Amino acid sequence: MVGGGYIGLEVAEALRNLGKRVLLFEMMPHVLPTTFDEDMAKLIHDELIKNGVELHLNEKVVGFRGVNGHVNKVITEKGEYNIDKVVMGVGVKPDVDLAVKAGARLGETGAVWVNEYMETSVPNVYAAGDVAETWSLITGKRMYVALAPPANKMGQVAGANAVKGRFLKFPGVLGTAVTKVFSLYVARTGLTERQAREEGFKPVSTTIKARTTAHYYPGGVQVNIKMIIDESSGRVLGVQVIGPDKIIAGYIDVAAALIGKGATIDDFFFADLSYSPPTAPIWHPLITAARVLSKGKY
Ligand SMILES: Cc1cc2nc3c(=O)[nH]c(=O)nc-3n(C[C@H](O)[C@H](O)[C@H](O)COP(=O)(O)OP(=O)(O)OC[C@H]3O[C@@H](n4cnc5c(N)ncnc54)[C@H](O)[C@@H]3O)c2cc1C
Numbered sequence: 549m550v551g552g553g554y555i556g557l558e559v560a561e562a563l564r565n566l567g568k569r570v571l572l573f574e575m576m577p578h579v580l581p582t583t584f585d586e587d588m589a590k591l592i593h594d595e596l597i598k599n600g601v602e603l604h605l606n607e608k609v610v611g612f613r614g615v616n617g618h619v620n621k622v623i624t625e626k627g628e629y630n631i632d633k634v635v636m637g638v639g640v641k642p643d644v645d646l647a648v649k650a651g652a653r654l655g656e657t658g659a660v661w662v663n664e665y666m667e668t669s670v671p672n673v674y675a676a677g678d679v680a681e682t683w684s685l686i687t688g689k690r691m692y693v694a695l696a697p698p699a700n701k702m703g704q705v706a707g708a709n710a711v712k713g714r715f716l717k718f719p720g721v722l723g724t725a726v727t728k729v730f731s732l733y734v735a736r737t738g739l740t741e742r743q744a745r746e747e748g749f750k751p752v753s754t755t756i757k758a759r760t761t762a763h764y765y766p767g768g769v770q771v772n773i774k775m776i777i778d779e780s781s782g783r784v785l786g787v788q789v790i791g792p793d794k795i796i797a798g799y800i801d802v803a804a805a806l807i808g809k810g811a812t813i814d815d816f817f818f819a820d821l822s823y824s825p826p827t828a829p830i831w832h833p834l835i836t837a838a839r840v841l842s843k844g845k846y
Pocket residue numbers: 555646676677678679694695696697699700
């Protein structure tokens with residue numbers, strides 16, 4: 549498997565479940581390099597290794613060899629490996645040919661430039677989804693995010709505006725995403741700590757372990773939550789959650805809803821979230837993370 553992004557991880561799991569030996573090559577120091585910080589990605593590394601995936605990090609694939617049209621070797625910057633199948637999952641590029649032929653301008657990300665109405669630079673031509681550029685709800689900067697929920701909403705905006713004129717506006721994205729890696733669920737929204745630094749924020753983060761139920765209630769599991777804030781404003785910039793229960797998708801959705809509205813750690817602390825012993829601890833894990841970052845205020 550070439551590439552340790554979402555697709556690479558899902559394919560690696562599927563192939564292991566079929567009983568195949570799997571070598572996963574990722575040229576960056578950790579899997580999910582554009583969406584998770586390294587400290588959180590290490591939890592995913594442990595899960596991959598535990599399930600027999602042979603992880604080759606910091607190892608760029610530079611070629612293949614084969615005989616009679618069949619690949620039998622992968623060549624990396626560090627060595628050569630005998631293999632009998634290759635799956636490439638090295639990222640997504642928008643297919644802009646048709647738009648370019650129509651005279652539509654491309655944005656700085658290489659995707660089709662659109663405004664908040666999903667209008668391209670060509671009158672009466674709209675673009676939406678994986679072909680179109682979008683922008684960050686946090687920084688306002690142009691970005692390219694190939695995910696289904698924004699694609700569907702951009703499509704809704706484009707369709708409505710094509711019929712009714714400038715009727716709906718697309719607000720932007722946080723890159724909220726969730727996937728499953730063997731028995732772990734991994735989810736993220738907003739900026740990673742590294743991205744926050746690159747964007748000029750002064751990020752401070754905490755990583756906590758929390759239970760999914762009241763501590764005395766049977767069946768709860770431990771999850772890991774990383775929260776990143778801007779030190780000067782207290783604004784929450786990003787959250788990453790990893791744990792063996794799909795409840796974490798709900799945590800990331802709560803975080804995304806708040807971060808999308810510019811929430812600070814105060815807003816997280818006072819979010820009126822639910823509690824009952826089988827479903828949550830009395831201090832919701834997101835609130836606990838915000839409390840830690842409040843440096844004793846809460
Ligand atoms: C393996 C995989 C797993 C994924 N899993 C997730 C996930 O779990 N969660 C998530 O949020 N996102 C996921 N995604 C991303 C998600 O599928 C895309 O973001 C989403 O499908 C984008 O929708 P779209 O309509 O822009 O493009 P598409 O769904 O790609 O649809 C575009 C359609 O246009 C057609 N087309 C292209 N050119 C022409 C033409 N010239 N004329 C006519 N038709 C044309 C194509 O054939 C295609 O059917 C996944 C993607 C892949 C590849």
